[in-house]
Amino acid sequence: MKVSLEKQISKYSDFTNKEYLIIKSYFKNKMLKKGEILHSTNTICDKYYFIETGLIRYFIINNGEEITGGFFFEGEGYTDSNSFITNSPSRQTAQVIESSSLLFISRADLEKLYKVIPKFERVGRILAEQALLNIRHKIDNHVLLDARKRYLNLIECRPSVIKRVPQHYIASYLGIKPQSLSRIRKNLVF
Numbered sequence: 001m002k003v004s005l006e007k008q009i010s011k012y013s014d015f016t017n018k019e020y021l022i023i024k025s026y027f028k029n030k031m032l033k034k035g036e037i038l039h040s041t042n043t044i045c046d047k048y049y050f051i052e053t054g055l056i057r058y059f060i061i062n063n064g065e066e067i068t069g070g071f072f073f074e075g076e077g078y079t080d081s082n083s084f085i086t087n088s089p090s091r092q093t094a095q096v097i098e099s100s101s102l103l104f105i106s107r108a109d110l111e112k113l114y115k116v117i118p119k120f121e122r123v124g125r126i127l128a129e130q131a132l133l134n135i136r137h138k139i140d141n142h143v144l145l146d147a148r149k150r151y152l153n154l155i156e157c158r159p160s161v162i163k164r165v166p167q168h169y170i171a172s173y174l175g176i177k178p179q180s181l182s183r184i185r186k187n188l189v190f
Helices: 005-009 017-025 081-086 107-116 120-144 147-157 159-164 167-174 178-187
Strands: 028-032 037-039 047-062 065-073 093-106
Touching (some): 005 017, 005 047, 037 047, 047 107, 093 107, 147 159, 147 178
Antiparallel strands (some): 037 093
16 A cells, blocks of 8 residues: 655644645655665665655674564655764665665755755654654563564564564564574464
C-alpha cells in the first residue's frame, strides 16, 4: 500500500497546499528492485529516504557476517543518521527486501528547505526524536530481554516484520542464529 509524503508530514505540522508543493519539489523519486543496494558501507549517506512502497533493511558486516540493524516500511524514513549528520563514511549497507518506491532529499537540499519553510524543521526534529526512541527501545530490548521475549516483543510491536521479512534476517536482527529462531517459533503457543 502506497503511503504519501503529504499524509506523513501532515501528522507533525499543518502545511498549505502551496507549501506542500514546495516541499515535494525538493524530493526526487527512486525505484529499486528486490535485493538492490540503496547505499553501501564506506560511502557517505547524504540522503534521507521516505518509503512510499516497499521495505528496506540495513546491516553491518562483523567478522564476515551480516548483522541486521533495522527494518523500514511504507510511511517510514531511512538514513544512516551518523553518516548523514557527520558527512562521514557509513558503517552500514541498506538493501531493499521488496521492490520499493522511494522519495529522497539530499542533506544540502534539506537545509535549504528548512530555510524556505521553517516549520518543516519541526518535522525533522520529530523524526529525529522518533529515531532516537527507536534506538533506545532496541538497546533496552537487547539488554533486558532474552531471545524469546525479544521475538514476542517484535511480534507485538512490529507484526509486519514477521509477515514480510525473511526469517534469517529476523534472526540476525534479534541477535540469534536462524536455528534458535526456529526453536523459539516451534515452542510458542498462541
